[in-house]
Amino acid sequence: MLTGDYAAWMWFNFLRMENQTIQLRRGELTDAARLATFAARTFACTFGPDNRPEDIAAHLEASYGVAQQARELTDPMYVTLLADAGTDLAAFAQVRRKEPPPCVTGPAPIELYRFYVDIPWQGRGVAPCLMSAVQDAATEMGGRTLWLSVWERNPRARAFYHKSGFRDVGVADFYVGPDRQRDRILVSPIDPRPIHSPRV
């Protein structure tokens, strides 16, 4: 579980977990290979059990890889946040400017595009800290509404987003390979608080 002073972590961007320290920082081009491996693995772990292997493979081919992650890490429309546990990443999130679906009606929308916490770190306080940094990054991008899409068959993520203040506003198609699935669209107003983590 999260230990230490939460407010202090928010300032220094370090999360002290038992005998490990996690640094929350922005991803850089040099992180591309590490992020590509981590992102593909966490996607496959999350959705592999409920999807056909060939569909997962097609999605990984289309959406992950060192070249793709390098493009995203250097794209000014994206911000990538890493929870770096040293040898391994513990989690990552990406926010980006993207035209939202019509059911997102709030002002200045920013998409929370990816949000993944590795299994050993789930339920231990990493996710809420990363969400707080996501809010800060979206605020810096001028956002006032955070929106995301989550598979309707992902109850843990839906529960986490619900307790993080998101509400359900609609549905959208999402393709894993050729398999059409239904995502829920969630939105949350971005809290206009002072930015807690100016160096993330």
Ligand SMILES: CC(C)(COP(=O)(O)OP(=O)(O)OC[C@H]1O[C@@H](n2cnc3c(N)ncnc32)[C@H](O)[C@@H]1OP(=O)(O)O)[C@@H](O)C(=O)NCCC(=O)NCCS
């Ligand atoms: C979604 C995710 C970021 C949430 O982080 P986390 O550390 O697991 O979140 P928490 O444990 O703080 O909260 C999850 C909540 O879901 C609940 N939960 C767990 N399994 C559940 C299930 N099968 N059904 C419903 N709720 C569930 C937990 O009890 C917890 O609620 P509580 O705090 O009220 O008890 C993380 O699990 C993750 O990265 N999962 C894999 C990737 C993923 O699905 N990403 C989202 C893509 S849109």
